[in-house]
Amino acid sequence: MEGIDRWIPHSAMTDPGRHANAIAALPSEVGALIQIIQGVLIHSDWVREYGLDETKLNSTARTTLPIAERLNDVLSRDPRPLSIQRSADKRSVGTCRDYAMMLCSFLRCKGVPARMRCGFAAYFSNAWEDHWVCEYWDSSAGEWCLCDPQIDQMLRQRSQISFDPANVPRQSFMSAGEAWLECRRARADPTSFGHGNVTGLWFVKINVLRDHYVLSGRETSSWDRWRDAPQPKRAVTGSELELLDALAANPEQPLVEIAPDW
Template sequence: MDYTRQTAYSDPREFTALLAELPSDVPSLAAAIRNLVVHYRASEIAFSDERLREIDSRWVDRLLAHDQERFPGSLLAPRPEQDRIAGCCRDFTLLSVAALRVHGVPARSRVGFADYLEPGFHSDHVITEWWDGTRWHAVDVEFDPEWGMPVDPLDVPLGPGGLRPASQVWTAYRRGDIDVNKCGVGGAENPLRGAWFVRNYVLNEIAHRYGDELLLWDTFGVQSLELDGDLTLIDEVAALVTAADAGDASAEQRLEHRYRNDPRLHPGPTVTSYSPRTEEAAELVLAR
């Protein structure tokens, strides 16, 4: 896959020129993205129902349209925190991926579980990867390096202590090496955790890898709200992700072929979405 090309989700469309004005160096770009997006939940801002609708914006141009309604013009002008786009880690990431692609830099999103957000818990998270011509670098554009995180947001390891890709977490669970009930959405009372949740995130991980950068609460294929179905299928694709990450070009080709040709692994024309805004299931058409 050519990671310099926009996907249906990352394409800024009429806002391409605005994204092109953002800096291309990753630290400066990350700061610019933080000026555009605020986490709808972690910020503890009491957003109105109308503002919360922004969290269900699948496409970069829709995200930027929300911003431009309030701040027409340059994306570099400061925005008050409460007036930034209401989103989540996926939106910080997708905007940065879109901007890097505008600059011709290969970039993609990585879906997994962060060890650095909540002590003793593996929190669901999405971060950015960019290619320097030799290797991939993982960065968490949501967090300022000056905030004193347990990891350097500009150099996040893909593994223990950093972001564990969902494929790694699934394999560790199947080996009995991780408490899967400590993997999911953070917060002591949140039920969105466990083996079914990790299984779903393995499929989210490969969907994002191959250009279907869906909302984290969209479900498709063999995803469900319980642990069911053919788990060996998840074992196989998780193993292929791990091999591809290690540089196995054959594994990368086989993984992409399986993703694109097996309807159990990729979204069809619709998804079932469980937006935290409504907490109700809704079948939604992906076509624009």
């Protein structure tokens, strides 16, 4: 399938399986879907903000699950329809990628071209924070629209976010490739990109690879284990630059298989 419509069929990760009928009953408007997702998910990094005990998180908290499995988890905690907002302690605990993947799955179920993107958000702190969002094709405008279903009322207040999560300004989110090229052109400081105290060009490299993979239908990859990388591996070598420059400039090119220890 060519062009925009290639982003309508599900991947193995976004296929809702037996939950397709439940999703079909949901509204089609993007903002409404975002609110529904916020009512069934909670982010593992923010559980304390919702009054939960972070020491009691289970193994799914930082594991990106296929949507069919994630919805199994949602309904095992509360079997009511997905449109009913759960209390925080009854929601499935995941990460930003789970929010983005769920919106991507719901939109594809509605026949809307949608995909996930890996990059960096400027709206959580003064730095560019490692983050995943969803893009959908706005046919009326003829362009991709950025959405961040993670931005609920708590995050709006905490981070003073004023924009609509269904329409994230492009200047507020930088795809990994854009970040890489800005750093390479000395227009951005690599240490301002990362996750927590892990920052720098090496982290930008990791997200360049992850964004390339997701645009090839690989929503998860070996690069998700970046936390396990030993310090000597947290570097970018001169031999890597040409390929990374090419992937950053054209992340939608045919998949380049890269060894996990590269």
